[in-house]
Amino acid sequence: MIKHILPILFFTLGIATVAQAQFNPIGTEYKLVWQEEFENEGEVNPGIWSHEKGFVRNNELQWYQEANAKVEDGNLVFIGKREQVKNTRFDPGNKDWRRNRExxxxxxxxxxxxxxxxxxxxxxxxxxxxxTSMGMWPAIWTLGVSKPWPSNGEIDVMEYYRVKGAATILANAAWADEGQYNAKWDESKIPFSKVLEKDPEWPSKFHLWRMEWTEKSIKIFLDDELLNEVDLARTINPDGSNPFQQPHYVLLNLAIGGNGGDPSSTLFPKQYVVDYVRVYQK
Structure with a gap:
């Protein structure tokens, strides 16, 4: 989610049903240890989630605010709106894009x-x-708890945005390269046109993203199809640390603009809907 553009890797993405894709821990070492089912109507549970506020990253167009996330009918709903919001940190003389937009x-x-x-x-x-409309940039990702980005490590379980103008599903991991804020990326980019060839109704359906993380690798799946496998023997920061051998926290968001493309011709409001988040461990 903190960004990058590299060559596209092409995959043949099979479309499985959600029932087929769901991880079944019975008979394995894995047990359900944490879950957010979004069952309590109204605001997002503040005991579990914190909100980002204002302009945050990637020169995106949206103002993040609490009012655009709500829980209804057993789902978390992110609402993207076209509306003018005053920048409470506006400073016309500031070079930071987060400050100089009124x-x-x-x-x-x-x-x-x-x-x-x-x-x-x-x-x-x-x-x-x-x-999947023009301008939308939904994401499911994690960040490590220690060190600044990218030394903390980033796992993009799901991103959807435009790569050279083409709609794309991404599954990535990032860690530090030499130089401040420089990242190395292990990326998979699946052209969305390939997904639609398999199922033209794909955007109207729920899908299951799964990340399997061990001491040796990170595997990212969509509807039980492996999108990317990251070898953690390679993910070493210049200081010798491995950002994927520390705890990570979960992020969910709907960005607008930036890599998502120009939303000026898109009809709003837009919704990104999450049914649940579940974590299993040995």
């Missing part, structure tokens, strides 16, 4: 479990339905 023209939400739930190794499942 208004945001869009709003959305971003939530995370930092300091409230973090885990080291295991299987994380997220069942969700994403909006």
């Amino acid at each position: 208004f945001a023209e869009y709003s959305s939400s971003s939530i995370n479990t930092r300091g409230k739930y973090e885990f080291l190794y295991g299987i994380m499942e997220v069942r969700a339905k994403i909006d």
